[in-house]
Amino acid sequence: MSKRIHALIFGLALALAALARFWAAPFSAGPDVAQFWAFASVFQTHGLDFYRYAHGTAAFFPFKGWGFVYPPVWLLLLGLALIFVPESTATGAMVDSGWRLAMKTPIITADLAIGCLLYLAVPGSRLRKLLFASLWLFHPTSWYQSAVFGQFDTIAAAFLLAAIVLLGRGRDRLAFLLAGLAVMTKQHTLVPIAVMAVIAARQINWQRLTSNFAIFAGVVIVISIPFLLTGNFLDYASSLFLPGQAPGYQMPLVYAFSGIGALLTYLHQILGWETSGFLPFTVPVTLLAIVAVMVLSYRRAITPAQGALVGFLALLSFLYRVNYQYFIVYIPLALLVAAQTRYRGERVLTLVLALLPAVWLWLFDVSFWFNYLEPLSPWVTPMLARIGLTNSLPDYVYVSLALAIMGLAIAYVVCVFTRWHNSTGKLPPNFPLQPRIDAVSLP
Numbered sequence: 001m002s003k004r005i006h007a008l009i010f011g012l013a014l015a016l017a018a019l020a021r022f023w024a025a026p027f028s029a030g031p032d033v034a035q036f037w038a039f040a041s042v043f044q045t046h047g048l049d050f051y052r053y054a055h056g057t058a059a060f061f062p063f064k065g066w067g068f069v070y071p072p073v074w075l076l077l078l079g080l081a082l083i084f085v086p087e088s089t090a091t092g093a094m095v096d097s098g099w100r101l102a103m104k105t106p107i108i109t110a111d112l113a114i115g116c117l118l119y120l121a122v123p124g125s126r127l128r129k130l131l132f133a134s135l136w137l138f139h140p141t142s143w144y145q146s147a148v149f150g151q152f153d154t155i156a157a158a159f160l161l162a163a164i165v166l167l168g169r170g171r172d173r174l175a176f177l178l179a180g181l182a183v184m185t186k187q188h189t190l191v192p193i194a195v196m197a198v199i200a201a202r203q204i205n206w207q208r209l210t211s212n213f214a215i216f217a218g219v220v221i222v223i224s225i226p227f228l229l230t231g232n233f234l235d236y237a238s239s240l241f242l243p244g245q246a247p248g249y250q251m252p253l254v255y256a257f258s259g260i261g262a263l264l265t266y267l268h269q270i271l272g273w274e275t276s277g278f279l280p281f282t283v284p285v286t287l288l289a290i291v292a293v294m295v296l297s298y299r300r301a302i303t304p305a306q307g308a309l310v311g312f313l314a315l316l317s318f319l320y321r322v323n324y325q326y327f328i329v330y331i332p333l334a335l336l337v338a339a340q341t342r343y344r345g346e347r348v349l350t351l352v353l354a355l356l357p358a359v360w361l362w363l364f365d366v367s368f369w370f371n372y373l374e375p376l377s378p379w380v381t382p383m384l385a386r387i388g389l390t391n392s393l394p395d396y397v398y399v400s401l402a403l404a405i406m407g408l409a410i411a412y413v414v415c416v417f418t419r420w421h422n423s424t425g426k427l428p429p430n431f432p433l434q435p436r437i438d439a440v441s442l443p
Contacts, residue, residue, distance in 0.1 A: 006126040010119060010133065017137035018112055021147035025104040026097040027377040028369045030149040034062040037090035037099050040078040049230040050075060051239055062092040069239050072223050073185040074152050077106045094374035100150070107146040110158040112137070114332050117158070121165040122339040132339045135351075136332055140358040141324075148369050151325035156186035160308065161332045164196060167304045172204060176212040180219025187240060188315060189329060191290055195311035198298045247279035247320045253395040254364060258282075258322040259406025262399045269395065279320045286318040293413065300421040305340060309333040309350070310416050313409040322402075327357040346420045349412050356405055363397055365390045 038061045043050045054068035068075065081102040082088070088099035119133035136142060145151045159182035167175035179196065182189040193216075201209055227236055249265040250256030256265060260282055264275040293314045297307045312330045316322050334354035338347045366389040367381040384390050 003126070006130065010130055013130065013134055013137055014112060014115060017115060017143075018108065020138075020143055021104075021108045021111060022101070024143070024147040024370075025108065026101045027380060028148045028150075029095045029100050029373045030151075030369050031063055031372075033100055033103060033150040034090040034092065034095045034373060035066055036078055036103055036150070037082075037088065037095065038062060039068050039075065040082040040103075043075055043079045044082055048226050049232060051227055051235040052230070052232040054235065054239055062090055067239065069242070071184040071187065071240055072227055073181060074155065077152075077155070078103065081106070097375060104146060104150050107150070107152050107154050110155040111142055111146045113158045114142075114154065114161055117161050117165055118332060118335060118339075121161075121168075121336060124339070128339070132335050135335055135354065139331065139355075140361045141327060141331065144361055144366065145325050145328050148366065149325070151323075151328070153186055153325040153328040156182050156189050157329045157332055159185060160189050160192060160329065161336065163193070164304050164308050164333065164336070167196060167200060172200060172208070172212055173215055176216045177219055180216045180223075183216075184220060184223045186329075188312075188326070191315045192308035192311040192329070192333070194290075195294055195297050195307040196304050198294050199302065199304050199307045202298060202301075245321060247276070247282065249276055249279075250321060253398050254392075255324065256322075256398065257324055257326070257402050257405065258316075258319055259403040260318065261320045261322070262402040266395060266399045282318050282320040286315060289314040289318050296417045300417055302416060302421045303337070303340065305333055305336045306416055306420070309337055310413045313353075313413055317406050317409045317413070324357070324360065327405075331357065341420065343420045346412075346415070349408065349415070353405070353408055353412060356401075356408065360398075360401060362388050363391055363393050363401065365392050 035056070038056070038058075039050075039054065041060070042053050042058070046053050051068070056064060056066040056068070081099070085096065085098040085102045088096040088102070090096065090099060115133045115137040118136055119129045122129045122132045142154065146154050159178045163175040163178040163182060166172075166178065176197075179189075179193045183193060197209075197213070197216075200212070204212065224236070249268060250258065250261045251265065253262060253265060253269070256262040261279065264278055267273045268275050290311065293307075293311050297310070302310075309330060312333065316326060316330070331354045334350040338350040338354065341347050341350070367384045370377040370380040370384075381390060
């Protein structure tokens, strides 16, 4: 099959993926979509002094006390979206269709960009590239988060994946620049980026590594300084560094994706046990797991994609609260690892990890978000019912899924450091980073 035909097929797949997302975008919305409109309005009114007013306490906020706890990149995109639909509005009961589409467009664009990145980065034949790119483009979880619920983790995932791909190709300076953008979009990408940096330290001399850290820090500083010039240092710091929610039970369990959090909540519900006291201990356990992953990533010869994946999986495995959109960050990494690895067991496990979160959509009533905020779209419900996306099941089903994902994630982390690496410390055959990047070897 010729190169032109493959390009046409991939273009068709990209178009179909875009169509599926843009079709759902104006008809559905979760509460975040309404709250994001309010944040965009505050930004439009107060400009760079935004974080002083980002606590969600103003009267026009659809959900009071729900603050903006993210870095500025998403805020800038929200402000841009509002420019295109200046007359839009949102309340706790309705969201303009125009705002839904405008707000979700950057997320959908990032979705499609990830598909393109996978197509370019996957080694092997064009058919293989098309297969792995399609696993993302038509991934139900990706479609749901960008087009239905409206969460922006995909944007951070796109920056992260691009950084990993570029580092693997020896473009370390640009990789660290994009890593900075990933962190300034969603904070939890700092964990896989930290592991990525540790792996890069094996191959990059200290002079070059220091300059790369300077590029990363420069991105963070350049984006942060305008918001700090107004003097709201504490507000900015609290939004970026304080947890959005303290350790506690995960209610309702249908939205609980932390294996530990879901299990402790379920035991409390069913048996009446007071298990909330165990949840704060997940914080030091998570930190220890991340430190252990960083140390082992330096000592073992693993790829940047493997390192970023194990870093994020370690975070998700022990964190007391995991939201569904968090899976979006690791799914593209898992697909990339599955395409790169020479180990059959690793390919199978990473593919299972990449696809398993999609099962939840068949355990949940997806049509709910098409009828949650006005204008409603009840005509969508029969369509989704035909493919089984209107279920509501007992809590133990959701707890079992969360535990299964946690168990597989831990198994992958363990296997990477015990089986799927080169124990001699030399680079494995599938290691994409060029050996020893010197200060003068790259432009």
